[in-house]
Each structure stands twice: as structure tokens, then as C-alpha cells.
Amino acid sequence: MNPIFIQPPQVAWASGALSEGPLLRKSTRIQDLAGIFVDEQARQKMPDDLIVYDVEMLATSPAEGELYTGVTHLYPGKIGHEYFMTRGHFHNRREQGEVYFGLRGSGLLLLQNEQGEARLERVFAGSVHIIPGFTAHRLINTGDDVLSALAVWPAVAGHDYAALANGFSLRVIEENQSVQVKEAKNG
Numbered sequence: 040m041n042p043i044f045i046q047p048p049q050v051a052w053a054s055g056a057l058s059e060g061p062l063l064r065k066s067t068r069i070q071d072l073a074g075i076f077v078d079e080q081a082r083q084k085m086p087d088d089l090i091v092y093d094v095e096m097l098a099t100s101p102a103e104g105e106l107y108t109g110v111t112h113l114y115p116g117k118i119g120h121e122y123f124m125t126r127g128h129f130h131n132r133r134e135q136g137e138v139y140f141g142l143r144g145s146g147l148l149l150l151q152n153e154q155g156e157a158r159l160e161r162v163f164a165g166s167v168h169i170i171p172g173f174t175a176h177r178l179i180n181t182g183d184d185v186l187s188a189l190a191v192w193p194a195v196a197g198h199d200y201a202a203l204a205n206g207f208s209l210r211v212i213e214e215n216q217s218v219q220v221k222e223a224k225n226g
């Protein structure tokens with residue numbers, strides 16, 4: 040027998056770069072993040088087209104039971120005193136969980152349940168994050184390098200951004216050159 044060895048997609052662990060598969064890419068820029076950061080005036084003063092994060096994912100089947108795999112590259116930076124972060128979301132299918140793996144850089148994963156109770160996990164190369172169902176999630180880059188994290192989630196999960204219209208209940212800012220966590224006023 041002459042087996043055919045399939046070449047699978049690859050992730051370069053050090054950089055998070057995906058290859059060898061059909062890929063989808065999406066950039067999220069300053070102009071896409073109105074109302075997400077506490078200092079909206081500071082956001083408006085930044086260049087509209089500056090990329091805050093890129094997501095690269097394998098273009099796999101969206102069918103029930105399938106899994107999506109993607110890497111988020113969250114760049115270092117701040118809007119006012121608040122560190123760059125992803126928009127954050129619940130899954131449309133609330134019961135569906137997700138796993139994040141830290142690849143490079145350093146930051147935090149903000150997790151919040153439907154009662155508004157939040158917690159923060161440190162993200163670093165090698166960290167593993169089990170995000171249960173019914174839990175909103177957001178990455179925050181508190182470091183000076185790109186924060187890259189690999190994620191695997193059910194294809195049927197979907198993203199619900201609207202449910203977080205009041206935001207998360209914690210904000211992560213830089214104060215006196217250190218990382219500070221504050222209760223959000225609106226969240």
C-alpha cells in the first residue's frame with residue numbers, strides 16, 4: 040500500500056503564524072472600536088486605520104460538530120490609559136465554550152459570566168485557558184510585544200457582541216507604570 044500523507048495546517052508556535060491551509064483574515068482597527076474604550080475622545084484622536092488586532096483563521100467547515108481554529112494577534116498600545124483589547128463577546132450559542140492557548144507576549148484574558156461577575160487570567164506563551172459556556176471573553180495586551188493566542192471553538196458557537204452593550208465590569212489600565220484593574224462605571 041502506498042499511503043498518502045496529508046499535509047495538515049501548521050501554526051508556528053513562536054509567532055502564531057498559520058500556514059498550509061485556506062486562511063481567512065480580519066483586521067480590527069481604531070475606527071471599528073467606537074464606544075469600546077473608556078476614553079472615547081482619546082480613541083477619536085488616534086489614526087482611524089491603525090490596526091488594534093488581526094485574526095487569522097483556518098477556513099474550515101461551519102457545520103454542526105465542526106471546530107474553528109484561529110489566532111488573534113493583539114498589538115501593544117493604549118487608548119488613553121487603557122490597554123489595547125479585543126471587542127469581547129458571548130457566544131450566540133451561550134452553552135458553547137472555547138479554549139485559548141497563549142503563544143507569545145503577555146496580557147490578560149477577561150472572563151465574565153451572565154451575572155456580570157468577572158475574573159482575569161494571565162496570558163503568556165504556554166498558558167491554557169478553558170472558557171466555559173455562558174462566559175464572555177476579551178483579550179487585553181498589557182505588554183510591549185504582540186500578544187498572540189490560538190483559539191479553538193465550536194463552529195456553531197457564533198459571536199454575540201450586542202449582549203455586552205454595557206461593557207465588561209472590569210477595565211485594565213496603566214497607572215504609575217503598572218497594570219491596574221478598575222471596576223467599570225458603566226458595566
Ligand code: PA5
Pocket residue numbers: 067094109111125126127128137176177178190192198
Ligand atoms: O473566537 C474567539 O473568541 C476569538 O477568535 C475572537 O473572535 C478574537 O479574539 C477577536 O475578538 P472579538 O471577536 O471579540 O473581536
Ligand code: NI
Pocket residue numbers: 128130137176192
Ligand atoms: Ni469566542
